[in-house]
Amino acid sequence: MTEVGTVSRPLRVAILGSGPAGFYTADNLLRQHGAAVEIDLFDRLPTPYGLVRAGVAPDHPRIKIVTRIYDKIAANPNVHFYGNVEYGKHVGLDDLKTHYHQIVFATGAASDRQLDIPGIGLIGSHSATEFVAWYNGHPDYRDRVFDLSHEQAAVIGVGNVAIDVARILCRTADELRDTDIADHALSQLAESNIKDVFIIGRRGPAQAAFTIPEITELGELADADITALPQEVDPANGIDAQTLNRATARKVELLKGFSERKGTGKSRKLTLRFLVSPVELLSDRSGQVRGMRLVRNVLYKTEAGSMRSHPTDQYEELPLGLVFRSIGYRGVPIADVPFNEEWGVIHNQKGRVVDPKTREHMVGLYAVGWIKRGPIGVIGTNKSDAVETVDCMVEDLRTEAVLQPLHSDTQSTAEMIRQKQPDRVTYDDWLRIDEFEVSRGEAQGRPRVKFTSVEEMLALLGRRG
Secondary structure, eight states: OOOTBTTTTTTEEEEEEOOOOHHHHHHHHHTOOOOOOOEEEEEESSSSSHHHHTSSSSGGGGGGHHHHHHHHTSSSSSSEEESSOOOOOBBHHHHHHHTEEEEEEEEOOOOOOOOOOOOTTTEEEEEEHHHHHHHTOOOTTTTTTOOTEEEEEEEEEOOHHHHHHHHHHHHHHHHTTTTTOHHHHHHHTTTOOOOEEEEOSSSSSGOOOOOOOHHHHHHTTEEEEEEEEEHHHHHTTSSSSGGHHHHHHHHHHHHHHHHHOOOOOOSSSEEESEOOOOOOOEEOSSBBEEEEEEEEEEEEEETTTTTEEEEEEEEEEOOOEEEEEEEEEOEEEEEEEEEEEETTEEEEETTTOTTTTTEEEEEEEEEEEEHHHHHHHTTHHHHHHHHHHHHHHHHHHHTSSOOOOOOOOOOHHHHHHHHHHHTOOOOHHHHHHHHHHHHHHHTTTTOOOOOOHHHHHHTTTTTOO
């Protein structure tokens, strides 16, 4: 039999997920010299790009330019896109094993980490994940309701996503109108009554995960003053300034500067809090959030040298009507694939999916991106991560440790997918959707006006939906 990876018998690869991790995996596979590869990229939505479309803040358009690279990858004749095809619903693992030599899971981290405190399930308590997806026009979240009639809101967490949420809450309608924010979110944020936004961090400013560009941007909002409590950003407060690297020292310096700012009378105020942890969300009689109980923390150094927080006996209450938790994303289990519930990732070794009992590689199965390593890093981190997984895939190809599909030709696969999901969406279909969104945006002086409904997209394509 002809060797797999040759022109007459190309290596057939299915990649589940068309976000950055999926595209970088495809790109690395195509760059393998001496190996003929055919790749099918799947996504459960009709649209590609993953969190670049549904997670990157609408007021950060430069980050989205990376999609031009993904378009070039998708234009390769050996790459096919199957949008609106959901793993576990339209196709299963057995289907894929029948048509591919290798299967890569690049499904990301679609859920969020939970915060186990009393009152977390109250009305007005939400995850940042759903809010971000809502204002970015993700079809699954377009009908979520966020009551913006309250005057006080808090974001629990000090990563870049928390900063994004706080910034969007503080933006004016005019600032947001020039972006690709979802129309439904734009109209509701334009009527927002939010006056005070608090960002809550359990450790100190030196341990905050947000980056310098993100925090600098908060100080440049058109109609929101920014401040911090001097005692909570004091460099002497549990921080050895001499041991800080340049970036962290700059962060602390910026935050200290915010604490010294005087209010300018802007209509909103954003307050950065550190060394406090929520211990309870307080409820009114209707089950609505009315406040947050905080405990003050002190920092201590572990034996490993990291800084941890420890609660004191000092408490305070913060009046609130809206709370967003932003303490990390989390992967969700995938049918027929071993999943580490504690870590929220697929069981794997350098990208090879492994049986947790035997620790042996499950032939032909791989993971990449957040579902492989957890929700850490930025978009570019997926490049090196994809290289590691692809190196394992190439090594397994060379040793012939691949699946042996019964049907490994593109026509058989295309027919299988057509039968399983008649409303599949090709990349050419996506380009039509993209063109229409951009055209609608141009008419309004915006980058694009997004479709936020799968049915609307399919209707544009002449599908039944």
